[in-house]
Amino acid sequence: xxxxxxxxxxxxxxxxxxxxxxxxxxxxxxxxxxxxxxxxxxxxxxxxxxxxxxxxxxxxxxxxxxxxxxxxxxxxxxxxxxxxxxxxxxxxxxxxxxxxxxxxxxxxxxxxxxxxxxxxxxxxxxxxxxxxxxxxxxxxxxxxxxxxxxxxxxxxxxxxxxxxxxxxxxxxxxx
Amino acid sequence: xxxxxxxxxxxxxxxxxxxxxxxxxxxxxxxxxxxxxxxxxxxxxxxxxxxxxxxxxxxxxxxxxxxxxxxxxxxxxxxxxxxxxxxxxxxxxxxxxxxxxxxxxxxxxxxxxxxxxxxxxxxxxxxxxxxxxxxxxxxxxxxxxxxxxxxxxxxxxxxxxxxxxxxxxxxxxxxxxxxxxxxxxxxxxxxxxxxxxxxxxxxxxxxxxxxxxxxxxxxxxxxxxxxxxxxxxxxxxxxxxxxxxxxxxxxxxxxxxxxxxxxxxxxxxxxxxxxxxxxxxxxxxxxxxxxxxxxxxxxxxxxxxxxxxxxxxxxxxxxxxxxxxxxxxxxxxxxxxxxxxxxxxxxxxxxxxxxxxxxxxxxxxxxxxxxxxxxxxxxxxxxxxxxxxxxxxxxxxxxxxxxxxxxxxxxx
Amino acid sequence: xxxxxxxxxxxxxxxxxxxxxxxxxxxxxxxxxxxxxxxxxxxxxxxxxxxxxxxxxxxxxxxxxxxxxxxxxxxxxxxxxxxxxxxxxxxxxxxxxxxxxxxxxxxxxxxxxxxxxxxxxxxxxxxxxxxxxxxxxxxxxxxxxxx
Numbered sequence: 252x253x254x255x256x257x258x259x260x261x262x263x264x265x266x267x268x269x270x271x272x273x274x275x276x277x278x279x280x281x282x283x284x285x286x287x288x289x290x291x292x293x294x295x296x297x298x299x300x301x302x303x304x305x306x307x308x309x310x311x312x313x314x315x316x317x318x319x320x321x322x323x324x325x326x327x328x329x330x331x332x333x334x335x336x337x338x339x340x341x342x343x344x345x346x347x348x349x350x351x352x353x354x355x356x357x358x359x360x361x362x363x364x365x366x367x368x369x370x371x372x373x374x375x376x377x378x379x380x381x382x383x384x385x386x387x388x389x390x391x392x393x394x395x396x397x398x399x400x401x402x403x404x405x406x407x408x409x410x411x412x413x414x415x416x417x418x419x420x421x422x423x424x425x426x
Numbered sequence: 427x428x429x430x431x432x433x434x435x436x437x438x439x440x441x442x443x444x445x446x447x448x449x450x451x452x453x454x455x456x457x458x459x460x461x462x463x464x465x466x467x468x469x470x471x472x473x474x475x476x477x478x479x480x481x482x483x484x485x486x487x488x489x490x491x492x493x494x495x496x497x498x499x500x501x502x503x504x505x506x507x508x509x510x511x512x513x514x515x516x517x518x519x520x521x522x523x524x525x526x527x528x529x530x531x532x533x534x535x536x537x538x539x540x541x542x543x544x545x546x547x548x549x550x551x552x553x554x555x556x557x558x559x560x561x562x563x564x565x566x567x568x569x570x571x572x573x574x575x576x577x578x579x580x581x582x583x584x585x586x587x588x589x590x591x592x593x594x595x596x597x598x599x600x601x602x603x604x605x606x607x608x609x610x611x612x613x614x615x616x617x618x619x620x621x622x623x624x625x626x627x628x629x630x631x632x633x634x635x636x637x638x639x640x641x642x643x644x645x646x647x648x649x650x651x652x653x654x655x656x657x658x659x660x661x662x663x664x665x666x667x668x669x670x671x672x673x674x675x676x677x678x679x680x681x682x683x684x685x686x687x688x689x690x691x692x693x694x695x696x697x698x699x700x701x702x703x704x705x706x707x708x709x710x711x712x713x714x715x716x717x718x719x720x721x722x723x724x725x726x727x728x729x730x731x732x733x734x735x736x737x738x739x740x741x742x743x744x745x746x747x748x749x750x751x752x753x754x755x756x757x758x759x760x761x762x763x764x765x766x767x768x769x770x771x772x773x774x775x776x777x778x779x780x781x782x783x784x785x786x787x788x789x790x791x792x793x794x795x796x797x798x799x800x801x802x803x804x805x806x807x808x809x810x811x812x813x814x815x816x817x818x819x820x821x822x823x824x825x826x827x828x829x830x831x832x833x834x835x836x837x838x
Numbered sequence: 839x840x841x842x843x844x845x846x847x848x849x850x851x852x853x854x855x856x857x858x859x860x861x862x863x864x865x866x867x868x869x870x871x872x873x874x875x876x877x878x879x880x881x882x883x884x885x886x887x888x889x890x891x892x893x894x895x896x897x898x899x900x901x902x903x904x905x906x907x908x909x910x911x912x913x914x915x916x917x918x919x920x921x922x923x924x925x926x927x928x929x930x931x932x933x934x935x936x937x938x939x940x941x942x943x944x945x946x947x948x949x950x951x952x953x954x955x956x957x958x959x960x961x962x963x964x965x966x967x968x969x970x971x972x973x974x975x976x977x978x979x980x981x982x983x984x985x
Binding site: 465474488491492496500 | 881884885887888891892895906907909910911913914917918921922924925928929932935936938939940941942946978981
C-alpha cells in the first residue's frame with residue numbers, strides 16, 4: 252500500500268480526516284463542495300510512508316460537476332490506490348452507493364462511517380460488524396472533528412482488499 | 427473481474443444492505459432541527475439573514491476602522507513617511523520619486539493625507555496593503571469562516587434560491603459570491619461546484635465583473651465610506667440584470683439541482699482561526715507584490731512625464747463617454763494590476779462626488795485583478811474567456827455611459 | 839397541560855417582544871433619553887428593522903411556548919438581538935482602545951480613565967435588550983432537563 256484516496260460525498264468530513272491523517276491544513280467548512288481540487292499529504296503507517304489524497308466530494312462515479320470530474324479523474328489515475336470511502340453515518344444509504352461503485356471497479360476499499368456523533372443525535376444505529384460481514388471490507392466508525400476512531404481507521408487500512416460484487420449479493424441473499 | 431451493476435440494481439443492493447445494518451430509531455426533532463427550519467422559512471429567515479449580514483458588515487467596518495484609523499494612518503502619516511522623506515532626501519530625484527513619492531508632501535504647509543498623496547513604493551505602496559487592506563480582508567475572512575463552519579451559508583442559499591434561478595443560477599451561487607467578497611480567487615474556484623458549464627460561465631463572469639473583493643471594499647470603506655451603499659446597490663443591479671441577460675443569450679442548460687443542506691454545527695475556533703490565517707497569508711503573497719509593482723509603474727510614468735502624455739491622450743474618451751477627468755488615468759491604468767491600489771490612486775479631491783462614484787464603479791467592473799484573471803484562464807475555455815472579456819468591456823461602456831447620462835440629467 | 843408548562847415562557851415572550859418592538863421604533867426615531875441613546879449612522883434603519891422583526895418573532899412564539907418549534911423561534915429572535923448588541927459592544931470596544939491623537943509624541947492608546955469612560959452610559963437599545971433576552975437560555979435548559 253503506497254497511496255490512500257479519501258473519497259465520499261460532499262461534506263462528510265473528508266478534509267477534516269485528511270488534516271488529521273496528513274497533519275495538513277486543507278480548508279474545511281460546513282457546506283458541501285469546499286474541496287474542489289485535490290490535496291495531497293503523507294502519513295506514516297507502521298514505518299511506511301504513505302501518500303494520502305483528499306479527493307473532492309462525489310455523489311457517484313458518474314460526474315455531474317467539475318469537482319466530481321476531478322474526483323473521477325483522480326481515481327482513474329490511481330489504479331493501485333487503496334480507497335477509504337468516507338460515509339456520513341446519518342445517511343448511510345447514499346454513501347453505500349458510492350462504496351459499491353468503488354468495489355465494482357475493483358479497488359481495495361475500506362469504509363469509514365464518519366460523523367458518528369451526528370448519527371447518534373438523530374438516533375440512527377449502524378451495525379458495523381454486520382456491514383463488514385456483508386461487504387467483506389473493513390468498516391470503522393469515526394468522529395473526525397473530534398479525532399475519535401482515527402487510530403483504528405489507520406491500523407485497518409492494510410486490510411482493505413478488492414471484493415467481488417457477486418460475493419456481496421450472495422451474502423445479502425443468504426440472510 | 428469487474429462486474430457492473432445497473433444504477434437500479436445498485437440502489438436495490440444498497441437498500442437491502444441498509445435494511446440489514448441500519449436501524450433508524452424513534453426520532454424527536456431537536457432544537458437544532460427546529461432552528462434549521464426557522465432560518466430557511468422566508469418569514470423568519472429573511473429578518474434573520476438581515477441580522478446576520480448586518481453583523482457581518484458592522485464587525486468588518488469597526489475592525490478595519492480600529493486598525494486603520496486608530497493606528498496605521500498615524501504610524502505611516504506621522505512617523506514612517508516623514509522619516510523616509512528625511513532619510514532618503516539625498517537620493518537622486520528619480521529614485522526618491524519612485525521609492526518615497528511626490529516631494530510636495532514634505533513641503534511646508536502641505537494639506538492632505540500623506541499616506542495617499544506620497545504615492546511611492548515604500549510609502550503609499552506599503553500603506554495600502556498593510557495599513558488598510560490587511561485589516562479589511564482579515565475581518566472579512568474571519569466572518570466568512572464563521573458563516574461557513576456553522577453551516578449558515580447553505581441556508582442563505584436556500585433563502586435566495588428563487589431569485590437566483592431567475593438569472594440561471596442555483597441558490598448555491600450565493601456561496602461563491604459571498605466568498606468573492608473576501609477575495610475573488612477562492613470565489614471563482616468555489617464556482618466549480620455548479621452543475622453545468624453554462625452556470626459556471628455565468629457565475630465566473632458575474633464574479634469577475636460585479637463582485638468587489640475585500641481589498642477593494644477596505645479601500646472604499648477608508649476613502650469613500652458614505653458611498654459604499656450606492657456602489658453595492660449599483661453592482662447588485664448589474665449582477666442580477668446582466669446575470670438574467672447572460673442566462674437568456676448563452677446557450678446551455680441551467681437545471682434545478684437539489685441542495686444538500688448540512689446540519690448546524692458549533693464552529694471549531696481552531697479551524698476558523700487557521701482558515702482565516704491561511705487565506706490572509708495567501709492574500710499577502712498575491713497582493714503585496716502587485717501593489718508595489720503598480721506603485722512603481724505609476725511613479726516611473728510620472729517621473730518620465732509619460733503619464734501626462736497618456737492622460738492627455740485619454741482625456742477625450744474619458745470625458746466624453748464617462749465624464750471622468752483625465753487625472754483619473756493613472757488609477758484606471760493600474761486597475762488591472764490591483765483594484766485596491768487603483769481606488770487609492772483616484773484623485774478624490776479633484777473630482778466631484780459623482781465622478782468619484784462613477785470611477786469606483788468603473789474600477790470595480792472593468793478588469794478582474796491579475797490573480798483572478800490567471801484563474802479565469804484555467805477555469806474557462808477560450809470561447810468563454812473571450813465572452814467574459816467582451817462582457818466586461820460592454821459593461822464598462824454600459825455602466826460608464828448610463829451613469830454619465832444619469833449624471834448629466836441630474837446635473838451632477 | 840402543555841399550556842401550563844408554557845405559561846412563564848409566554849409571559850417572557852410577550853414582554854420582550856413588545857420591548858424589542860418599542861426599542862426598534864426608538865431606533866427609527868433617533869435621539870437620547872437619559873441613559874438610552876440612538877446614535878445615527880449608516881445602519882440605524884437596519885438596526886430598527888432587525889429589532890422590530892425580532893420583537894414580532896418573539897410575539898409569534900407566545901402560544902404553546904415550550905413546543906420545540908415555538909421555542910426555536912424565540913431562540914432565533916434572541917440571536918438577532920445578540921448580534922445587534924454584540925456589534926454595539928464591539929463598536930464601544932473599538933472606540934475605547936486608540937487615543938485618537940495624531941501628532942508625534944502623543945500617546946497611542948487611550949488612558950485608563952478614557953478607556954473606562956467609553957463603557958459608561960448612555961447605551962444603545964439592543965444592549966438593554968441583551969440581558970432579558972439571555973433568559974431564553976433558561977428555557978432552553980429547562981426543556982433539555984425535561985427530556
